[in-house]
Amino acid sequence: MGERILLIEDDPQLGAQIADFLGRAGFEPVWWKEGRALHPGEAEAYGLIILDLMLPGTYGMDILRGLREGSEVPVLVLSARNDTSDKVRALRLGADDYMTKPFWPEELVERVRARLRRPVMQRQEQVELGALRVDLQAREVLVHGKPVELTRVEFNLLAALARRPGAAVTRQWLVDNVLDPEREGTERTLDVHVSRLRRKLGPGKHIETVWGIGYRLGGGGGDA
Known part of the structure; x- marks a missing residue:
């Protein structure tokens, strides 16, 4: 069996269908038929959580809020509500994806696979790799103990890599989640920001190119 997937869905027909498709796709589904508090430590037993919002027991948004107090396990939200406000609220609470009912189970399975291929964000506030230190909360960057002045976009780009x-991290993900889509949301612009960021960080392979994929934060050893 592959990754364990927690499915929280009260609709018996839909839940059985989703569990069946997940099982046939090689996953190990665990099905809860009502909402209840999910402690962060308990969530770590699963590779991903599929969460319906309108549940008997504990409301889905409340489950998500409590989960994000201590866990970064990916969450894919299901809902019959198509209101933009609901989608925005779920994403702000920490959902990784949002699907509106009705949907094709095949698409759900592919979204699960796609999300599991992405690196999970880390929650620590400081990341140190070699001579590089990134304080995510204070938005400060040090190289060999000396501060480095970055623009807002440059810091957000570095922070996205530092959390993984x-x-x-794919170039498209960085374009979609770091750059302003209306002003600078292109891969070419991303490459320009990476080039400037590398110059400011100085010698050392702090940001490595992963050919055909994107970038990653390395240990800072060797030449740039």
Whole structure:
């Protein structure tokens, strides 16, 4: 069996269908038929959580809020509500994806696979790799103990990589989640920001190119 997937869905027909498709796709589904508090430590047993919002027991948004107090396990929200406000609220609470009912189970499975291929964000406030230190809360960067002045976009780019140290982050993800889509949301612009950021960080392979994929934060050893 592959990754364990927690499915929280009260609709018996839909839940059975989703669990069946997940099982046939090689996952190990665990199905809860009502909402209840999910402690962060308990959530770590799963690779991903599929969460319906309108549940008997504990409301889905409340489950998500409590989960994000201590866990970064990916959450894919299901809902019959198509209101933009609901989608925005779920994403702000920490959902990784949002699907509106009805949907094709095949698409759900592919979204699960796609999310599991992405690196999981880390929650620590400081990241140190070699001579590089990034304080995510204070928005400060030090190289060999000396502060480095970065623009807002440059810091956000570095922070996105720092939350996934050693993992490759795709260029498209960085474009969609770091750059302003209306002003600078292109891969070419991303490359310009990376080039400037590398110059400011100085010698050392702090930001490595992963050919055909994107970038990752390295250990800072060797030449740039």
